[in-house]
Amino acid sequence: MSLKNSYLSDLYERVVKRNPAEPEFHQAVYEVLESLEPVIEKHPEFVEKGVMERLVEPERIIKFRVPWIDDNGKVQVNRGFRVQFNSAIGPYKGGLRLHPSVYEGIIKFLGFEQVFKNSLTGLPIGGGKGGSDFDPKGKSDNEVMRFCQSFMTELYKYIGKDEDVPAGDIGVGGREIGYMYGQYKRITGLYEGVLTGKGLTYGGSLARKEATGYGLCYFADEMLKDNGKSFKGKTVVISGSGNVAIYATEKATALGAKVVALSDSNGYIYDKDGVDLDAVKQIKEVERKRIKEYLSYRPNAEYHEGCSGIWTIKCDIALPCATQNELDLDSAKALVKNGVIAVAEGANMPSTPDAVAYFQSNGVLFAPAKASNAGGVATSALEMTQNSERLSWTFEEVDEKLHDIMVNIYHNAASAAKEYGMEGNLVAGANIAGFLKVADAMLAQGNV
Ligand code: NDP
Ligand code: 2IT
Numbered sequence: 467m468s469l470k471n472s473y474l475s476d477l478y479e480r481v482v483k484r485n486p487a488e489p490e491f492h493q494a495v496y497e498v499l500e501s502l503e504p505v506i507e508k509h510p511e512f513v514e515k516g517v518m519e520r521l522v523e524p525e526r527i528i529k530f531r532v533p534w535i536d537d538n539g540k541v542q543v544n545r546g547f548r549v550q551f552n553s554a555i556g557p558y559k560g561g562l563r564l565h566p567s568v569y570e571g572i573i574k575f576l577g578f579e580q581v582f583k584n585s586l587t588g589l590p591i592g593g594g595k596g597g598s599d600f601d602p603k604g605k606s607d608n609e610v611m612r613f614c615q616s617f618m619t620e621l622y623k624y625i626g627k628d629e630d631v632p633a634g635d636i637g638v639g640g641r642e643i644g645y646m647y648g649q650y651k652r653i654t655g656l657y658e659g660v661l662t663g664k665g666l667t668y669g670g671s672l673a674r675k676e677a678t679g680y681g682l683c684y685f686a687d688e689m690l691k692d693n694g695k696s697f698k699g700k701t702v703v704i705s706g707s708g709n710v711a712i713y714a715t716e717k718a719t720a721l722g723a724k725v726v727a728l729s730d731s732n733g734y735i736y737d738k739d740g741v742d743l744d745a746v747k748q749i750k751e752v753e754r755k756r757i758k759e760y761l762s763y764r765p766n767a768e769y770h771e772g773c774s775g776i777w778t779i780k781c782d783i784a785l786p787c788a789t790q791n792e793l794d795l796d797s798a799k800a801l802v803k804n805g806v807i808a809v810a811e812g813a814n815m816p817s818t819p820d821a822v823a824y825f826q827s828n829g830v831l832f833a834p835a836k837a838s839n840a841g842g843v844a845t846s847a848l849e850m851t852q853n854s855e856r857l858s859w860t861f862e863e864v865d866e867k868l869h870d871i872m873v874n875i876y877h878n879a880a881s882a883a884k885e886y887g888m889e890g891n892l893v894a895g896a897n898i899a900g901f902l903k904v905a906d907a908m909l910a911q912g913n914v
Contacts, residue, residue: 469496469499469500469503470503471503471506471507473506473513473518474499474500474502474503474506474518477499477518477519477522478492478495478496478499481495481522485571485574487571488570488571488574488575489571490571490572490574490575490790490791490815491571491574491575491578493575493791493815493819494575494578494579494815495522495578496819497819497893497897498578498582498897498901499518501893501894501897501898501901502518502897502898502901504886504887504888504898505886505898505901505902506518508886509905511909512905512909515908515909515913516913517905517908517909520908520913521552521581521901521904521905521908522578524549524550524551524552524574524577524578525550525551525552525553526549526550526624527547527548527549527550527570527574528546528547528548528549528550528596528621528624529545529546529547529570530545530546530547530620530621531543531544531545531546531620532544532545532546532598532600532613532616532617532620533616534609534612534613534615534616535612536609537606537608537609544598544599544600544613545569545598545599546596546597546598546617546620546621547568547570547573547596547597547598548573548594548595548596548621548624548625548630548632549570549573549574549576549577549594549595549596550577550592550594550624550630551574551577551578551580551581551592551593551594551595552581552592552593552904553592554592554904554907554908554911555584555585555590555591555592555903555904555907556584556589556590556591556592557591557592557626557627557628557629557630557631558592558593558594558629558630558631559580559584559591559592559593559594559630559631559633559843559846559847560576560577560580560584560593560594560595560596560632560633560635560843561576561595561596561597561632561633561634561635561638561842561843562595562596562597562598562632562633562634562635562638562642562646563576563595563596563597563598563635563636563637563638564597564598564600564601564602564613564636564637564638564642565597565599565601565636565637566599566600566601567599568597568598568599569599572597572790573595573596573597574595575790575814575815576595576635576814577593577594577595578593579593579814579815579835579836580593580594580595580843581593581900581904582836582896582897582900582901582904583835583836583837583839583840583843583900584840584843584847585899585900585901585903585904586836586837586840586875586878586879586896586899586900587840587843587844587847587871587875588871588874588875589844589847589848589871590847591631591843591846591847591850594630594632595635596621596632597635597637597638598613598617600613600617600637601637602637602642607641610641610642610645611645614642614645614646614649615645615646615648615649617646618645618646618649618650618653619649619653621646622649622650622653622654625650625660626656626658626660627658627659627660627850627853627854631659631660631661631662631846631850632646632660632661632662633661633662633663633842633843633846634663634709636708636789638663639663639708639709640663640664640665640670640675643661643662643663643664643665644664644665644668646661647660647661647664647668657669658853659849659850659853659854662674662846662847662849662850663675663846663849664849669849669852669853670849671845671846671848671849671852671858671859671864672858672859672860672861672864673845673861673864673865673868674842674845674846674848674849674864675709675713676713676716676717676865677713677841677842677844677845677846677864677868678709678710678713678714678812678839678841678842679709679710679711679712679713679714679715679716679717679787679812679841680713680714680716680717680841680865680868681838681839681840681841681842681844681845681868681871681872682710682714682717682785682787682810682811682812682833682838682839682841683697683714683717683718683721683785684717684841684868684869684872684873685810685833685837685838685840685841685872685873685875685876686783686785686808686810686833686838687721688872688873688876688877689808689810689831689833689876689892690807690808690831692876692880693831695807695808695831696721696722697718697721697722697723697783698721698722698723699722699723699724700722700723700724700781700782700783700807701723701724701726701780701781701782701783702718702723702724702725702726702781702782702783702784702785703725703726703727703776703777703779703781703783703784703785704718704725704727704728704784704785704786704787704812705727705728705729705734705773705776705777705785705786705787705788705792705793705813705816706728706729706730706786706787706788706789706812706813707728707729707730707746707749707750707757708730708750708787708788710787710812710813710839710842711728711785711787711788711812712743712746712747712750712751714785714787714812715728715741715743715746716743718783718785719740719743723783724740725740725741725743726738726740726741726779726781727741727776727779727781728741728746728757728760729757729773729776729788730756730757730773730788731773731788732756732757732758732771732773733757733758733769733770733771733772733773734757734769734770734772734773734775734776735757735758735760735761735767735768735769735770736767736768736769736770736779737760737764737766737767737768738767739764739766742760742763742764745760745763745764746760748763749763757769773788773792774792774793774794774796774797777793777797777798777800777801778797778800778804779804780804780805781801781804781806782805782806782807782808783806783807783808783809783810784801784806784808784809784810785809785810785811785812786809786811786812786813786816786817787812787813787816788813788816789813789814789816790813790814790815790816791815791816791817791818792813792816793809793816793817793818793821794818794820794821795818795820795821795824797821798817798820798821798822798824798825799824801825801830802824802825802828802830806830807830807831808830808831808832808833809825809830809831809832809833810832810833810838811833811834811835811838811839812835812838812839813835813839814835814836814839815835816835822834822893826891826893832892832893833876833892834892834893834896834897836896836897836900837875837876837879837892837895837896838872840871840872840875841868841871841872844868844871844872845864845868848864848867848868875896876892878895878899879892879895879896879899880892880895881895881899882894882895882896882898882899882902883895883898885898886898
């Protein structure tokens, strides 16, 4: 890979050298730098003042041991991370991921993406991300609680309602946020909005749980409308069956589409009559079981082992909502061959760079994650606002604000792309629009 602009190309090489063996981070940085080529030509001050160098270097990386005792009384040790990437426009904000694949490079890529995403929301939040290589699968509730308490016993030193506000991501939902919140409160004695995605009885916001999936559909809907299309009557394939996938299914269905497939890391289900979402919620949210169980609710549905086969199902709209690099070039080719008209990313960086290029060069409407999945963090910021004013808004109020935010993000990304001569390229538009606000704030605040 090489960038046309020699300054950016050198900068990228330095990032690779300085962060060895972190391919996901390199991938995320490359995409942003590529989009910013026309921007730094127009604004040489960003180079002169070192904005670009600062942008690719996290302000702080915290890395710590997380010891906890399993149900057999044995000490287990995991590794915890928090990457505080950029605080130019607000306190660090971003989720915590619990998954065995977590290492510093994953958290850095996610933290980097979060900087631009949070800027796009229009709300005052900087970028950060954290997590651990702890695997919640197969752990008892008590084990999860002991892990979360140990994790927070170290993390609490570095976070606060005006400093750094974590939330959920893969493997972290309401249960984990509750355990972490309880431990934070116990150690610090502070009842403050230090985490978002909290339960509704202790400071959570209505519609936060639904926000990422709903927001994804609001964004996709606006993109479709702007191109004379809609969700109505469309067949949709969604990967994953976690928080984002479930609420994307709910909203896509409400908008008149039929969702025919969902997956987890073992395999995918295909239900030609449309997915029974109550069954999925029962399996995933209540019983924490595998998607394969779906067949016991709907015996006429199909189950297939492996995750990538889901992209061979014929559909009009694809919403990858599981994890990074889950949709590669072969999958993109299969989708295009089957006539896909739009792809909107719910997960972070789910499409590989060659898959994105393939969609774009084949006329598929493509919504990049940092724009289309920003509804979760945007609603987290709304939760922070409600916590600060010690009030809670109604579901409708939050949902309406979320809708407006997603529509705005779409139009901001679309117009930034147009302004810089790349009309229709929402990848470039989102990167540019997200960058400009952060870069401007960095310039104004001096060389910090
Ligand atoms: P959940 O933990 O609720 O669900 C994750 C889903 O993705 C599960 O179905 C899981 O399957 C699947 N999955 C995870 N890792 C892999 C893998 N390596 N290969 C295949 N499938 C995998 O997480 P969320 O729904 O919250 O997050 C999904 C994506 O959305 C992530 O990329 C996250 O960063 C992103 N996101 C989440 C936001 C939020 O508010 N929660 C906001 C914005 C983005 P299994 O159970 O088998 O692991
Ligand atoms: O990737 C993401 O934007 C999230 N996991 C949500 C972060 C948040 O702070 O709500």
